[in-house]
Amino acid sequence: MSKQKAVPAVADLYGDLYEPAAAAKIGVRDYNPGLVVTGVAALAAAYLAEHYGAPLMLMGLLIGLAFNFANADTRLHPGLNFASRSLLRWGIVLVGAQITFAQIASLGVPSFIAIAVILALVTVTGLGVARLFGLPWALGLLAGGSVAICGASAALALSTLLGEKRTSQAQLTLVLVCVSAASAFAMSTYPILAGSLALSDRQAGFLIGASIHDVAQALGAGYSFSNEAGQTAAIVKLTRVALLAPTLAVIALILSRQGAGKAGPITVPWFVMGFLAVAAVNSFMPLPPMAVDVSRKGASALLLLAVVATGIKSPMQLLLQQGWRSSMPVVGATLVSFLLSLAAAIVLA
Secondary structure, three states, X not given: OOOOOOOOOEEOOOOOEEOHHHHHOOOHHHHHHHHHHHHHHHHHHHXXXXXXXXXXXXXXXHHHHHOHHHHHOHHHHHHHHXXXXXXXXXXXXXXXXXXXXXXXXXXXXHHHHHHHHHHHHHHHHHHHXXXXXXXXXXXXXXXXXXXXXXXXXXXXXXXXXXXXXXXXXXXXXXXXXXXXXXXXXXXXXXXXXXXXXXXXXXXXXXXXXXHOOOHHHHHHHHHHHOHHHHHXXXXXXXXXXXXXXXXXXXXXXXXXXXXXXXXXXXXXXXXXXXXXXXXXXXXXXXXXXXXXXXXXXXXXXHHHHHHHHHHHHOOHHHHHOOOHHHHHXXXXXXXXXXXXXXXXXXXXX
16 A cells, blocks of 8 residues: 655745645534634624624624634634635625725716825835834735725735735734724714814715725714715725725735746736626626625625634734734824825815
8 A cells, every 4th residue: 555645735825824634634514613603702793883882893803802712722723714714705705796886986086096095105104104113014014904995804805815924813903903993983083073174074075985994984974974974985985995906906916926036927816806896797787775785794794703703813912912013003094094085085075
């Protein structure tokens, strides 16, 4: 009987290790323990968010961190990994159902260009602040990108793109905590600031939609100002969400050539293409309102499960060692995002 040759571990384009031998031993039942724990924690987070008016993703992250002790049980790891990776990617695909190209076109070319420029400058700010404080560039990209695009969803997508060799679970968790807290703060204060600055409904909506991190907080803040401000905030915010896919595609192209003497093939992650495909379908063959609502709830559920699993998996000791400096990229990007959005709102809206 000949000895079977061991299959070596390989890594994907973004540096995540994949061990075929280990993966082959994982059956469907092996995912159940981790998924059950993640589901129970997600239900608890949804209950608290609904009854106390707290941000859903922030509650999911905090509940996940409270369940962090469960990560010591290796039986949970297959399910936790599946929730934090696969479910996340499908959640990103479903987000595309909330976007139509007509919504983006309704803003006008100057406003769209302004949003794209703000996104780029805020992302660069995250990288610059990280470099200023001697932090890893991947942490700066996570912070800047999450503030610039759509908060926790963008942070999770960028983390998936960067891979575990470029960004750690501790760094991702720290960014999720900071960006969720900053988004909640912005939702509470930006409408008040817009009123004190005597902004019009359209100007307030543009400011809120262009600067607040998470979609739910942006819409809540917009409609708390006025209906017109809420509608404008929704269009502007969803335009930022639509720019998630091109942003990920550009970063993927850069990473595919990073560190190689010879340029490799141009590769765009499948979930980015899926996001664009769903958005295109919704643009040219508008989905029924019920389907859009179901996809929105489905995306929220999948992203919530991914956030909870990320919290459970996070190495608490490394997270506590990050220090206040690690939060500065989010703080700096948030401040720049507000100032640029305010200037654009006054000039364009």
